[in-house]
Amino acid sequence: MDKKNEKKLNKEENKTNEKEQKAENEEIEKEVEGKNEKKEEESVELYENLPKEELIEIIERIESELEETKKEKEKYKEVAINIKDKFDHFQRLVEKEKKELKKSTKEKVIRNFLNPFEQLTISLKYEDDPQFAKAIKMVYKEMKSAFEKSDLEFIFPEKGTAFDPFEHDVADKIETEEITEYHVHSVHKPGYKMDGKVIEPAKVNVAVKPKKVKEKPQKEEKSEEENKKEGDE
Secondary structure (H helix, E strand, C coil), X not given: CCHHHHHHHHHHHHHHHHHHHHHHHHHHHHHHHHHHHHHHHHHHHHHHHCCHHHHHHHHHHHHHHHHHHHHHHHHHHHHHHHHHHHXXXXXXXXXXXXXXXXXXXXXXXXXXXHHXXXXXXXXXXXXXXXXXXXXXXXXXXXXXXXXXXXXXXXXXXXXXXXXXXXXXXXXXXXXXXXXXXXXXXXXXXXXXXXXXXXXXXXXXXXXXXXXXXXXXXXXXXXXXXXXXXXXXX
């Protein structure tokens, strides 16, 4: 049998199978529908055969159950609305508290810096005074104290401290043998952290070993006799 005929036969077989499956499904659907109709008829016959008083009693019971269902539905609806209102109120309270906390934090920080700012304003009026430098140093101390009151910590490593990549940044490398290699030689710029979190790492100069300079080989000095010989030639 060639491939064309084989394909044709397969198609026909598939069509036949589809038709048979469709017919089988239709029969099952009819059977189910018939059973449902039969149940409905039996129910109708059952209620038709009941006395009038019993029918009225059943209807009243169904109506009562429907009424109870409606009441329960309303009750759950009220509970849901109440929960939503409480949640909305809670959200408004949280937002209000967040705004108040933000405001109070700002006020606290500003209050900490008011005194050093006022001192600086007064000091600038006497910049020609010999005590001006001393006054500026006092303002600096006040400013530092204000930062500390605002929970800000200074990162200012001492000379010879081991370099910490989490708190330090390399500003420059200093060749020296006085300090251990890769230890802090000096602070270029202090760093800052708050609540254990580094805001700005300290810029530090790091000590490194000096590079060895290669000595240039010295030329051998010629003797006087060699110089005389070269002159005679």
